[in-house]
Amino acid sequence: MVNSSESAAFLYGMDPFNFSTISSTQEDPVCVLWGCELTRGAKTFVFEVQNDLLEHQLFIKTICLGAEAKDELHVVEVEAKITQNDRPVPIASLRPSVLPMVSFYGLELMPPVTFNLRSGEGPVYISGQHLVCEC
Amino acid sequence: MVNSSESAAFLYGMDPFNFSTISSTQEDPVCVLWGCELTRGAKTFVFEVQNDLLEHQLFIKTICLGAEAKDELHVVEVEAKITQNDRPVPIASLRPSVLPMVSFYGLELMPPVTFNLRSGEGPVYISGQHLVCEC
Amino acid sequence: MVNSSESAAFLYGMDPFNFSTISSTQEDPVCVLWGCELTRGAKTFVFEVQNDLLEHQLFIKTICLGAEAKDELHVVEVEAKITQNDRPVPIASLRPSVLPMVSFYGLELMPPVTFNLRSGEGPVYISGQHLVCEC
Amino acid sequence: MVNSSESAAFLYGMDPFNFSTISSTQEDPVCVLWGCELTRGAKTFVFEVQNDLLEHQLFIKTICLGAEAKDELHVVEVEAKITQNDRPVPIASLRPSVLPMVSFYGLELMPPVTFNLRSGEGPVYISGQHLVCEC
């Protein structure tokens, strides 16, 4: 779990204590590269953040299969705090010999969010951008 | 069918009664993860909302085939309250051995909207984002 | 050819005569789901609108092959009133066994626009969004 | 090479001399459908514009293979006036039996820009939007 203020500081290559000067402008949220991995041994990943009074958003950008993935359909589903119809929502169906990756415009999710490997054994890599602002 | 005000409240992790403080800013619509499933037994899904004086939009993000889908072309069509040429509009053609999923920038639809599995037996999963605002 | 004011009215589920109250705000254009079909028997479709003093835009969102399409390359080309180099512009190459559909961010076109099936016999389905505003 | 002011005029179906009334608003740039073709006989295409004091941008939207393309990998590269590392940049790798087309969100390029067919004999079709404004 990232410490947003420090990230922001490093991200802009300056003193952590200046963080407020950044996020105080709603136009300029702090953006951190994010990634997780789902495998047979760890089929679920929970993205959550500290209760730090900041607004956090996760934009999923890509889901990729690893070179070791078996030739089977891998289905990734996501569950947010509020999901309509109260069920996990599949967002990707990938297979090494057919479609090894997908690129998203940016599926916006608000933490806490749970990613689950519904089918397949992975490895499956999810990449995205974690935005933080004082909105 | 989601109760928008409660969703909004949970989404932001606070008291439902504070909902008005959120949606009163047109810049900050409430966004809920949405999903539905189309199968041989339930080839049609209707997305509709309460007449709650709020503006609702659905942005389709992905359409994925399930691991059990047969190797046939699955065609998903959509029908909105107003559709030009008065016919359902196909928006996806997927096949497990060729293209098991598609990612959209965000096909904007206004409820009520009907999704129908025109070809194939599924399961087909549709994901999206349900935006609610007091625009 | 859609009657924009009526569509707008239905779209918002209210009295057609209130249309002006909607489109008078440039921020809130009216958006209608649009679709057309290209087949061996009807390889060309012309998208045009009434001379209604409104600004019309068409955003192409998806092009999909139908389940009956033969396994050949289908090439869809488009011609706008003004096209550079004065030639139709191919925008999609699809084949059932290779790539049965494509999703666009939104190819913006201004009517009148002509879609033509340059190769293949279809059916090919084109979906999009027809925006109307009093810009 | 397009004569921007005339295109703009035709685009809005009015007298060329009224062009200034359009492009004078930075919010409303003029958008012209653009396309070019790369083949064995013409592997290079240069997109350039008149020195007309207007700002020109080209947004690449799709790259498609033609029905006559051989089953080989077609690599399209682009070179702008300023390209980092001073080398052409490959932006597409397509093959009829694997991936016959690609859709872009919109790769922004500023003229003069050179497209070159680095591998393959085409035909390869590039589509895009040519924006012109008095920014």
Next chain:
Amino acid sequence: MVNSSESAAFLYGMDPFNFSTISSTQEDPVCVLWGCELTRGAKTFVFEVQNDLLEHQLFIKTICLGAEAKDELHVVEVEAKITQNDRPVPIASLRPSVLPMVSFYGLELMPPVTFNLRSGEGPVYISGQHLVCEC
């Protein structure tokens, strides 16, 4: 490593000393076409910029395999100065006979950024846009 002020100048085809007149408007950042190549001999590429008091962003647009790439899965991973979970993040899985390229909406990265060919021997081409502004 690009000298941003000169690039900006050339980009607009004018005297380098006029650069400040461009980037002084936050609305109009300078955009330079960017590309790099990953191969067996050079599996890593570092994108970094001078400490020039300007804000730099890199938007990844496409990742393509070269015609010489072997038929194996190529996995490209990226590492930013701040990456959550402190691990490189895979952003692409490509294979010549399955998926030879991918198009992104624009994965935003802030220098310094390291691209690494985790699997496969390439050549792999990464294209993007390097934005510079005085934000």
